[in-house]
Amino acid sequence: VIxxxxxxxxxxxxxxxxxxxxxxxxxxxxxxxxSRAVTPWWNAAAISGEYLSAASFLGIAGLQLKLGxxxxxxxxxFTAGYLALLLFVAAPLRRYGSYTIPDFAEARLGTPGMRLxxxxxxxxxxxxxxxxxxxxxxxxxxxxxxxxxxxxxxxxGLVVTLVVALGGMRGITYVQAYQYWVKTFAICVPAxxxxxxxxxxxxxxxxxxxxxxxxxxxxxxxxxxxxxRVTFPEGTAYRVDGxxxxxxxxxxxxxPAGTLRVPAGVAVPVADGITPxxxxxxxxxxxxxxxxxxxxxxxxxxxxxxxxxxxxxxLVRFYTNPDGPAARRTTVRVLGLLGLFYxxxxxxxxxxxxxxxxxxxxxxxxxxxxxxxxxxxxxLGGELLAALTAAGAFAAFMSTASGLLVSLAGTIxxxxxxxxxxxxxxxxxxxxxxxxxxxxxVPPALIALGAREVDISVxxxxxxxxxxxxxxxLFLLGIWxxxxxxxxxxxxxxxxxxxxxxxxxxxxxxxxxxxxxxxAVLAQPAAVSVPLAFATMxxxxxxxxxxxxxxxxxxxxxxxxxxxxxxxEAQRV
Amino acid sequence: VSTPRARRRAVGSPRQELAEDTxxxxxxxxxxxxxxxxxxxxxxxxxxxLFGALPLALFxxxxxxxxxxxxxxxxxxxxxxxxFPFFLAIGWLYQRRADALDAAFRELADAP
Numbered sequence: 001v002i003x004x005x006x007x008x009x010x011x012x013x014x015x016x017x018x019x020x021x022x023x024x025x026x027x028x029x030x031x032x033x034x035s036r037a038v039t040p041w042w043n044a045a046a047i048s049g050e051y052l053s054a055a056s057f058l059g060i061a062g063l064q065l066k067l068g069x070x071x072x073x074x075x076x077x078f079t080a081g082y083l084a085l086l087l088f089v090a091a092p093l094r095r096y097g098s099y100t101i102p103d104f105a106e107a108r109l110g111t112p113g114m115r116l117x118x119x120x121x122x123x124x125x126x127x128x129x130x131x132x133x134x135x136x137x138x139x140x141x142x143x144x145x146x147x148x149x150x151x152x153x154x155x156x157g158l159v160v161t162l163v164v165a166l167g168g169m170r171g172i173t174y175v176q177a178y179q180y181w182v183k184t185f186a187i188c189v190p191a192x193x194x195x196x197x198x199x200x201x202x203x204x205x206x207x208x209x210x211x212x213x214x215x216x217x218x219x220x221x222x223x224x225x226x227x228x229r230v231t232f233p234e235g236t237a238y239r240v241d242g243x244x245x246x247x248x249x250x251x252x253x254x255x256p257a258g259t260l261r262v263p264a265g266v267a268v269p270v271a272d273g274i275t276p277x278x279x280x281x282x283x284x285x286x287x288x289x290x291x292x293x294x295x296x297x298x299x300x301x302x303x304x305x306x307x308x309x310x311x312x313x314x315l316v317r318f319y320t321n322p323d324g325p326a327a328r329r330t331t332v333r334v335l336g337l338l339g340l341f342y343x344x345x346x347x348x349x350x351x352x353x354x355x356x357x358x359x360x361x362x363x364x365x366x367x368x369x370x371x372x373x374x375x376x377x378x379x380l381g382g383e384l385l386a387a388l389t390a391a392g393a394f395a396a397f398m399s400t401a402s403g404l405l406v407s408l409a410g411t412i413x414x415x416x417x418x419x420x421x422x423x424x425x426x427x428x429x430x431x432x433x434x435x436x437x438x439x440x441x442v443p444p445a446l447i448a449l450g451a452r453e454v455d456i457s458v459x460x461x462x463x464x465x466x467x468x469x470x471x472x473x474l475f476l477l478g479i480w481x482x483x484x485x486x487x488x489x490x491x492x493x494x495x496x497x498x499x500x501x502x503x504x505x506x507x508x509x510x511x512x513x514x515x516x517x518x519x520a521v522l523a524q525p526a527a528v529s530v531p532l533a534f535a536t537m538x539x540x541x542x543x544x545x546x547x548x549x550x551x552x553x554x555x556x557x558x559x560x561x562x563x564x565x566x567x568x569e570a571q572r573v
Numbered sequence: 574v575s576t577p578r579a580r581r582r583a584v585g586s587p588r589q590e591l592a593e594d595t596x597x598x599x600x601x602x603x604x605x606x607x608x609x610x611x612x613x614x615x616x617x618x619x620x621x622x623l624f625g626a627l628p629l630a631l632f633x634x635x636x637x638x639x640x641x642x643x644x645x646x647x648x649x650x651x652x653x654x655x656x657f658p659f660f661l662a663i664g665w666l667y668q669r670r671a672d673a674l675d676a677a678f679r680e681l682a683d684a685p
Contacts, residue, residue: 339657561675
């Protein structure tokens with residue numbers, strides 16, 4: 001009950017701020033770029049709020065539990081991506097002064113076709129990213145309150161659509177900034193309180209020593225809703241619904257649905273796809289074998305580092321800063337805010353190994369953040385903390401979904417519809433944005449409703465790989481290399497996008513190991529497709545006989561500092 | 574760059590050259606872009622050199638796992654909180670230098 005209240009409070013808070021946002025959304029510029037008046041602190045909190053999705057709030061601790069401490073490289077890659085953004089993209093992108101990413105593509109390369117191509121990629125990335133957010137919301141709400149799956153999907157879909165349609169970019173900025181602090185509070189407070197309550201990390205032998213995770217005193221009791229295949233690392237007697245059974249060490253068993261009981265002190269059985277690891281193996285961030293070999297770690301860091309730079313819903317937020325220096329300040333603050341948040345998920349992974357070993361049996365390690373507080377501190381204290389993490393998870397679904405919806409609605413109304421029928425009056429453009437926001441939510445919501453039983457975590461990996469192999473080279477070369485031509489950019493984006501998609505599809509079709517970290521985020525295609533996209537862009541541009549016109553004007557717009565009173569600055573509105 | 578415009582006079586003020594997109598203005602601009610890119614690349618090298626060496630260091634010095642700090646292996650401390658302040662420091666230093674380059678360019682443009 002407390003959890004329902006907490007989730008409702010966070011949702012109503014967002015709705016309230018969003019309703020307030022109607023007042024802020026007056027002009028077209030308000031709706032698309034928040035009138036370019038967002039200060040660095042607000043924008044940094046909004047960017048961090050939008051970026052910290054459920055993959056960060058629930059997924060990192062879950063992966064850590066499942067695969068070991070190698071998963072802790074993920075938040076580092078996610079954060080380091082902003083350093084790349086700061087060094088190469090933030091200030092020039094803002095100075096160029098467009099409304100959307102496809103705007104930039106068309107203006108910089110001077111062909112309307114580039115706008116369409118970029119818009120298509122924005123829609124693909126946004127859609128791929130939005131569906132898992134909605135699905136996660138449905139599952140999480142069901143877990144917390146027992147509500148049917150569709151309630152969570154509908155709930156988040158409605159709230160997000162309302163807030164985006166009413167408040168536009170300006171309203172959503174404040175909602176996302178608020179949600180960043182909700183999430184940070186919700187991950188930090190339970191972690192610290194539990195550490196103090198427990199007086200440190202119990203069960204150290206299974207964390208850092210030579211032991212496997214063991215059934216706690218009193219035995220391990222797991223309710224299995226459906227049959228699962230598990231492996232027993234250690235020979236033992238066990239019971240399912242009261243029937244006494246035996247397993248040899250290393251035996252694979254198909255457990256029927258029912259209540260599983262494993263005696264105290266026995267190593268817990270693990271679901272398919274999980275390898276039993278001793279604390280020593282589990283806690284090594286880099287190891288000789290398993291999911292954290294140096295090769296995988298580097299490939300993962302590269303993919304997240306470059307992928308972040310190409311996420312359209314993040315990039316579009318930089319247009320809301322007043323000028324280039326403010327965009328730099330924003331990014332530096334994002335580095336700090338993300339670091340603050342990412343200090344805590346590891347605590348859940350470490351405590352979860354001791355207190356929620358049943359997740360190894362069910363394989364649902366993503367639930368660790370939601371389950372841990374009550375498992376580690378039975379009673380009211382744990383219940384309160386669990387309500388907090390549930391509210392934080394919900395804030396994570398909502399903020400990421402709303403950021404994606406803003407970028408989708410902006411692209412549909414400005415780049416697609418806005419090109420078909422122009423010129424439109426500001427009032428009409430604002431209305432089109434609102435209609436587009438509603439329309440853009442419908443297909444992902446329907447897909448999410450139908451995809452309950454389907455594993456769609458691959459979509460996030462695809463979105464990241466697509467971003468890294470299309471927009472990342474487009475921005476890096478478009479900003480810093482005068483020689484980029486429209487044909488080169490188009491060819492590179494197509495080559496990179498197709499290579500990334502082919503890699504992901506092949507990975508799914510062949511079912512390439514679910515064991516490795518690399519597979520977990522599908523890091524491999526980016527390591528190949530990104531260099532391919534860069535090479536294609538450079539080679540085709542060099543061979544292109546049509547040299548780009550007025551390149552120096554573009555360089556001026558991208559790089560000249562503000563306040564010089566140059567002609568091009570007038571366009572930086 | 575159109576030739577008649579370039580031939581019109583010797584060299585105007587930098588701001589004029591920039592605004593009129595002359596050869597000299599282009600030179601100023603390219604110098605700025607190169608300076609900014611150089612700064613970004615050097616920051617990237619500093620970041621890549623130190624942070625990029627971390628996985629390899631943890632791999633080749635397994636002893637970091639055995640050193641205990643407050644009950645947690647040093648290797649974990651090096652991965653979870655340690656790099657974040659480092660990212661922030663590099664970002665902050667870069668931002669100051671990049672703003673300084675902008676300011677220098679503005680001064681140049683305002684020179685007679």
